[in-house]
Amino acid sequence: MTQAEPIVFNPLDPGFRVDPYPVYRRLLAEDPVHETPFGRVFSRYEDCVAVLKDHRHWSSDIRNAAQPGFEPPMGDFLDVAGRPFLFLDPPDHTRLRRLVSKAFTPRVVETLRPRIQQIVDELLDAVAEKGSFEVIEDLAYPVPVVVISEMLGVPPGDHETFRGWSRELAQALDPNPFIDAETVRRRLAAIESFDEYFRRLIAERKKEPRDDLLSALIAAEEEGDRLTEPELLSTARLILIAGHETTVNLIGNGTLALLRHPDQLRLLRDDPSLAKSAVEEVLRYDPPVQYTGRIAVEEVEVAGAQFKPGQSVVTLIGAANRDPAQFEDPERFDITRDDDRHLAFGFGIHYCLGAPLARVEGQIALSALVRRFDGLELLVDRPEYGKNIVLRGLAALPVGFSGAAAAAN
Numbered sequence: 557m558t559q560a561e562p563i564v565f566n567p568l569d570p571g572f573r574v575d576p577y578p579v580y581r582r583l584l585a586e587d588p589v590h591e592t593p594f595g596r597v598f599s600r601y602e603d604c605v606a607v608l609k610d611h612r613h614w615s616s617d618i619r620n621a622a623q624p625g626f627e628p629p630m631g632d633f634l635d636v637a638g639r640p641f642l643f644l645d646p647p648d649h650t651r652l653r654r655l656v657s658k659a660f661t662p663r664v665v666e667t668l669r670p671r672i673q674q675i676v677d678e679l680l681d682a683v684a685e686k687g688s689f690e691v692i693e694d695l696a697y698p699v700p701v702v703v704i705s706e707m708l709g710v711p712p713g714d715h716e717t718f719r720g721w722s723r724e725l726a727q728a729l730d731p732n733p734f735i736d737a738e739t740v741r742r743r744l745a746a747i748e749s750f751d752e753y754f755r756r757l758i759a760e761r762k763k764e765p766r767d768d769l770l771s772a773l774i775a776a777e778e779e780g781d782r783l784t785e786p787e788l789l790s791t792a793r794l795i796l797i798a799g800h801e802t803t804v805n806l807i808g809n810g811t812l813a814l815l816r817h818p819d820q821l822r823l824l825r826d827d828p829s830l831a832k833s834a835v836e837e838v839l840r841y842d843p844p845v846q847y848t849g850r851i852a853v854e855e856v857e858v859a860g861a862q863f864k865p866g867q868s869v870v871t872l873i874g875a876a877n878r879d880p881a882q883f884e885d886p887e888r889f890d891i892t893r894d895d896d897r898h899l900a901f902g903f904g905i906h907y908c909l910g911a912p913l914a915r916v917e918g919q920i921a922l923s924a925l926v927r928r929f930d931g932l933e934l935l936v937d938r939p940e941y942g943k944n945i946v947l948r949g950l951a952a953l954p955v956g957f958s959g960a961a962a963a964a965n
């Protein structure tokens with residue numbers, strides 16, 4: 557009998573990036589608390605939830621890390637520039653999240669539906685005559701960027717200015733052991749550029765407040781000790797980047813999954829009421845955020861393993877979403893599944909603030925895409941993935957079509 561190959565969990569491996577799911581299957585079945593140089597990796601749904609819901613034992617603040625390679629390379633700078641609340645614990649996390657959460661409730665987001673539909677229709681009108689287009693550049697990227705910029709109050713013409721900075725900082729989510737001094741320098745420069753940009757915009761809004769999120773945050777800052785200037789800047793940066801770099805991958809990964817499962821594409825085309833469950837299934841099946849991490853702040857046990865303060869762990873969302881103990885036939889892409897218990901948006905106090913917005917954007921974009929184009933097909937067999945480790949998304953997705961219909965209204 558041949559001995560099984562050891563499991564290699566290496567997010568830097570190009571093959572892994574194309575398809576990490578065979579490794580996840582083995583982790584789930586054979587080694588659900590997997591030892592790696594950057595901490596233990598949890599793949600089971602139950603264990604990931606146990607960590608994410610327990611913010612008393614598990615911190616999101618990297619300053620609590622005590623492992624070699626996990627020293628925050630931008631630590632001091634971030635303390636001056638402001639830490640986004642994604643990387644903070646209560647009470648600061650609670651206070652900062654509360655200030656922006658009103659703008660992202662499902663009820664508020666529903667009011668944005670007509671505008672999101674209009675943005676999607678215009679983008680698809682622009683390619684309808686062409687016979688082919690590139691889904692990421694022509695649809696998936698601009699939709700969330702325009703929407704989040706309008707919510708925040710960033711002039712629409714400025715997207716190109718901060719596209720590069722946003723890319724740079726999205727990569728800062730990847731584990732520190734993989735970065736070098738030059739990367740750190742570029743990231744710090746991107747933060748400075750963002751802050752310079754926002755300082756100018758904030759000065760304008762202070763003179764002339766508008767009905768946008770930035771003006772609301774400025775009002776909170778001006779009220780006194782609810783929000784400092786670095787907090788205002790880091791919150792604006794967080795929302796702009798989160799709005800840029802994640803939903804693009806929901807639309808991109810969703811388009812690819814539908815094209816690779818033509819029966820599911822037909823189902824959605826024939827029954828638009830499936831848009832909601834289709835988006836939940838894309839989020840489960842190929843999540844845009846593949847994992848997140850936490851750091852123990854007290855002694856704690858998970859799945860029989862002991863952790864000491866300072867130890868980091870990874871919760872593998874992409875694996876947990878295919879845990880057979882939670883999802884029947886988890887490898888099957890089935891848009892009628894109607895199960896939103898996936899961990900694509902995390903769990904617990906850091907549960908994605910933008911989830912209602914991302915869902916609506918995904919529903920509108922994927923529905924319009926399958927409804928408007930006949931004979932939609934992939935123009936490459938193996939589309940290329942972007943460089944990020946934590947964020948899973950395609951660099952480009954060229955598609956062809958045989959006919960295009962006009963927008964619905």
Ligand code: HEM
Nearest residue numbers: 641642798799802803806844848901902906908909910914
């Ligand atoms: C499909 C798209 C998206 C996915 C898959 C996604 C995923 C996630 C995940 C997994 C977390 C939790 C991270 C953790 O616990 O460590 C998170 C947090 C967050 N997301 Fe999203 N996100 C998406 C879209 C958005 C959008 C459009 C916004 C726009 C505002 C946004 C804003 C945030 C913020 C502010 C947090 C931090 C919440 C906190 O720390 O309390 N996300 N997201």
